[in-house]
Amino acid sequence: MTAAPAAALEARGLAKRFGATEALRGLSFAVAPGELYGLVGPDGAGKTTALRALAGLLALDAGEARVLGKDPRRGGAEVREALGLMPQQYSLYRDLTVAENLRFFSRLYVLPRRTFEERAARLLAITRLDRFTGRRADALSGGMYKKLALACALLHEPRVLLLDEPTNGVDPVSRRELWALLHQFVEGGMTVLVSTPYMDEAERCSRVGLVHAGRLLLEGAPRALLDGLEEEAYEVAGGDREAVEAALAARPEVRAASPAGSRLRIDVAPGGAGPVQAALAPLGAGLRRVTPAFEDLFLSRLRREGAA
Numbered sequence: 523m524t525a526a527p528a529a530a531l532e533a534r535g536l537a538k539r540f541g542a543t544e545a546l547r548g549l550s551f552a553v554a555p556g557e558l559y560g561l562v563g564p565d566g567a568g569k570t571t572a573l574r575a576l577a578g579l580l581a582l583d584a585g586e587a588r589v590l591g592k593d594p595r596r597g598g599a600e601v602r603e604a605l606g607l608m609p610q611q612y613s614l615y616r617d618l619t620v621a622e623n624l625r626f627f628s629r630l631y632v633l634p635r636r637t638f639e640e641r642a643a644r645l646l647a648i649t650r651l652d653r654f655t656g657r658r659a660d661a662l663s664g665g666m667y668k669k670l671a672l673a674c675a676l677l678h679e680p681r682v683l684l685l686d687e688p689t690n691g692v693d694p695v696s697r698r699e700l701w702a703l704l705h706q707f708v709e710g711g712m713t714v715l716v717s718t719p720y721m722d723e724a725e726r727c728s729r730v731g732l733v734h735a736g737r738l739l740l741e742g743a744p745r746a747l748l749d750g751l752e753e754e755a756y757e758v759a760g761g762d763r764e765a766v767e768a769a770l771a772a773r774p775e776v777r778a779a780s781p782a783g784s785r786l787r788i789d790v791a792p793g794g795a796g797p798v799q800a801a802l803a804p805l806g807a808g809l810r811r812v813t814p815a816f817e818d819l820f821l822s823r824l825r826r827e828g829a830a
């Protein structure tokens with residue numbers, strides 16, 4: 523008997539170059555069975571390339587990908603059956619209905635009819651697509667389209683699910699519904715790796731890896747990561763924007779600044795708010811302390827790495 527692998531998914535020093543672009547530069551992380559792990563990072567960070575490597579769709583230049591302890595390019599049927607993938611551009615048949623798309627994918631997975639019917643009914647119910655089975659895929663909203671893609675990717679009941687930016691281009695209500703679905707699957711014992719460019723989604727994962735330029739910047743449980751943030755976050759309101767930005771740029775305590783609607787959000791070195799406030803007061807601007815978010819954490823770590 524072989525022992526079960528400790529990690530459901532493992533990326534060990536993944537490296538991949540496309541021409542002059544180094545998409546992955548030694549990316550490593552592991553996802554435990556039953557975990558909801560978020561790979562969070564901006565566009566171009568290497569998230570899609572990492573997911574493709576784990577799905578066995580990519581020849582790596584260096585490093586190893588493992589799914590349930592197996593090389594996904596050599597694991598054959600065992601890996602194929604265990605793994606579900608929802609790529610960013612999931613190719614549903616746009617001129618087929620919701621029900622026809624599900625049936626098409628069930629044939630790909632060679633599911634017996636009874637099994638298909640039971641699973642499709644359950645997936646349609648939990649995605650709340652059961653009222654739209656006759657609607658063509660090209661007439662679905664962005665959120666409904668993603669949910670149908672998710673249902674198709676789940677038809678063969680994978681133990682491990684890879685989702686590439688499932689909430690990209692989806693309205694806030696559908697985003698929340700998609701995350702609720704992922705939590706349900708994880709409660710049912712599935713391992714889920716999800717990539718997202720939205721920093722605010724990091725808090726919905728049991729563990730996150732912040733990715734930038736093909737490497738992991740930071741990894742951990744969301745709350746613990748935020749608690750470990752050294753900088754204090756503030757919002758700056760009032761004053762002439764240009765003058766305020768110039769004053770902030772001159773303050774060494776200000777470690778990062780980014781627009782937040784009509785305001786500015788800044789990360790300040792511990793205890794550094796006093797001098798910043800003093801510099802802003804003559805300009806008619808002030809500071810308000812806010813709860814740090816993942817964006818603050820990301821910017822702080824980028825700056826420390828000398829990448830921002």
Ligand SMILES: Nc1ncnc2c1ncn2[C@@H]1O[C@H](COP(=O)(O)OP(=O)(O)OP(=O)(O)O)[C@@H](O)[C@H]1O
Nearest residue numbers: 540543544545563564565566567568569570571572
């Ligand atoms: N097939 C390819 N050919 C050339 N360059 C590629 C290819 N795939 C990815 N890249 C490049 O590798 C880098 C990482 O891309 P990747 O798609 O993995 O990032 P990402 O984090 O998923 O972001 P996005 O949301 O923009 O896809 C980018 O600079 C991208 O342009």
